[in-house]
Amino acid sequence: MTLEIQTPEAAQSTSTLPQLEQEQEFNWRHCWYPVAFVQDLPKNRPYSFCLYDEPFVFFTNQEGKLTCLTDRCPHRAAKLSDGQIIDGKIECLYHGWQFGSEGECLHIPQLPADAKIPVNSCVQSFTVSEHQGIVWVWPGEPQAANEEYIPTLAALDKPGFVHTDFMLDLPYDQTYFVENVMDPAHVSVSHHGTRGGGNRKNAKPLDMEVLESSKALIRGRWRQTEKPDDVWKHIDLFAPNLVLNTAEFKDRGWSFGLALYSIPLGKGRCRLLARGYRNFFTWTAKLKPRWLEHWNTNKILEQDLPIIVGQQAQIERLGESLKDLYLPLKTSDVFVIEYRKWLDKFGQSLPFYQGYSTSSHTGDKDGCNNQSALSDRFSRHTQICSSCNRAYQTTNRLKQVSVGVAIALFSLAIVTDSFEMQIAAVSASLGAVALAVIAQIVKTKFERSYKRH
Template sequence: MRTPAPSCPKYRSSGRFLKGLPLSGRCLGNLPRKKSAKRTNTTVRAALAERPPKLERKSAEDGKVPYNWQTEWYPVYITEQMPKDRPMAFTLFDTPLVLFYDGTGKLSCVEDRCPHRAAKLSEGQIIDGKLECLYHGWQFEGDGSCSKIPQLTDGAAIPRAACVRTYTVRDRQGVVWVWMGKESEADESKLPYWNDLDMEGFRVDSHIHDLPYDSGILLENLMDPAHIPISHDKTDPNGRREDAQALWFDVTERTDRGFAGGFGMTKPRADGTVPGFTGRFVAPCVFNSRREWVDKKGNKVVSLALILCPPTGQGKSRLIIRFGSTLKMPPIPKFFIHSIGCKVFEQDMGLLSSQNELLVKANQGVKDLYLPLKSSDGWVIEYRKWLDKVGHGMPYYTGYSTFSPPRAPAVVDQAPVGSVAAIAANNPAFGSLGAQYALDPTNRYIRHVVHCKDCRKSLKTAQTLRSAALVLAAISGLAGIAAAQKSARIWGAAGAGACLLVAWGAAKVAELLTTNFVRDHRKL
């Protein structure tokens, strides 16, 4: 009987779920308020009253501060979307990792590389809670130790070096977080926590999008409320071109780990409101905006947008976005809501991809590339200046005045076989050579649907319904043609027409989940 080797002492890590965490380090975004100076418009005064007070700065604005990107928690997935029966690959700063549920039902994270011949473990399968490399059948436990090597001679012990590096995992408030440093240094106080998510009656919708540009570009975009009325006119609920205007930004807190404050409009929107928000950015990649108000019935209403942007690698990023509110939402199918989110990101995609390309080629900070406005780009510049302080502790970054390029160029997988393999390795879904599954970071299916159980189910249902409706339409039509009585022919034609209408509707649903939005002036 073969004797399993102990796990690598250097890389041992825990995959236990988080319980009873301390509340220190909570990222609440619930800042106190103070009333602003009088303005002529009472609605404006109400909005400005939501501005938080000036807080004492806890670190200098200029100069570098100690920072290590590895001693951070990174959000990598939504817990309820994690596949139970197969591994899920991802990267952080181009470091290949893989998540899976081990034999005890706990989430484990290991390096996505088999120690035997460097094949991707995420190309493998889960057998009895063990991650099996499908190249030669080596199997690994959640603690990184190897428990089976089919090619060993009888009685031979599994080599001690036959293990994979593990990373500490936590499941908190529905999000999977991974600590990139040593387990002994895992700092629970750095895990964000939002009280609003535990509020009674608070409803949350979460979804994932993989995007073809750096996380810095993505965070900058999502911290920019000024672009919404223009870029997302009549798409985003807050997007109306006529509402484009000067905004106010107050940075009320700066620390080595981020910044916080308030922002809002200076003039009423078309609907007569002048909303104000609080916002907070916390290292390494978390931003949230929050609004609280009292409705016409005197009830307190809270809305929260959590934006989690793990830096997956050069020219790519992942967005885990969570929208929550105490408002009762209308019964709209999730696939439709998510398709609107996909459309929003597609409206920005060409802009942000080209911006990413320019910044990579420029090899400098954004100071001489941007012409920022205080009434438009407050959070953007604050974020870039934060990178000036801590970027030296990252693999690469572009700050406001400084920058550091990647040490190694990005790897672009262009080989057909490699492309198919990358789909299976980097997404919790099986790929093929079909257009729907083509490895294209701009493809709506690859960006979002593979990460969403609701959208995958809706797509499968729509495709099945379309096929069935077409078959029934053909049968009904043929039956009508063959019928001797006029009434039967009419009913046959009507049935065929109804089935074709159902098939058309199902095709439109499938199109929402697989077809990108293109602006009219960009269509050929």
């Protein structure tokens, strides 16, 4: 499924989604879900994740192919992701049972040599695909999986485009994330003064049009009401997990896109895979390392974080429909309401959802109001981002070495009888202390979330 950048004049979809439209009801298992960027997956150990609270595990088999299994050993229900990979097989760390890429049990150490492996000792396997640098999983029947329906960004295959990737786990439901990124009106206020964010002066009425709404997608465009000659910006939802923001500036030949993939990890948890791409100022992409660019991206997402967590907690505490709670405006909330109504129509098959008039939510209503999760950038991003994790480990080692050097030099200054040596040792020790302080400041950037106050 190829997604083309929309021009301001375009009012119809340039891509087709026959798979979703052919089914009479929306089936969440008959969809591809983005799990992680290929560059962020570990090469030599299992990788665990959840989809609607169901546990899965990735590992690489002997042929180098990525495999997905249910993350549960059939022996005593231990997590396979806590195990290890041996010769292309995943081994449960509890009793050493080993499984192949199809989920078949290949070895049970405690079984007598002449005994057959039980037929019910296998683990369910799932279809995996690597596409444009993203790993996708199909949670339904393997025979129904069709890689043609994985969203493809046509711009990434064109010359002259660059892109940046970012991944973040969020402590709220996926539907609240989709609502947030289909709301252009909040950017001017919530992200005021942030690079790549907005400006409060631009918080004004918007012209918003829904161009198409179906089971497969919602397509819309918007611009400021007082600027009728402005370029239309497009927001398209490709159900159930891709929101694509695009804009074209024809007079300059510029094209911009922001693909926001999301996966519902579970109740009160989702993951964002963000991919921004453009064909202008491409030289700037080489100036910053990926981990440094992520500092600003984290800040933008964390500006919304406490707002959305609080929003979901309030809604679940009140237990009323959004139709009764929301006071939507036609000049700011059109896409948000269209999406929530889409959930009313097609969300009944989802394990949990929040539509406009209907919902299906279970669990602790205060479960999302977790203050520790709000401040923990390390768990939400650094641990799952290969670039930031490497930079964090390097910074941590630099801090430890600097502290050790500072102590050694200061000790030398104490024991030496040479005044010149004392001065040199103390000066060098202070330099090492300064380097350790800088390393600690940088290290904190990987650990703690941005706070407004």
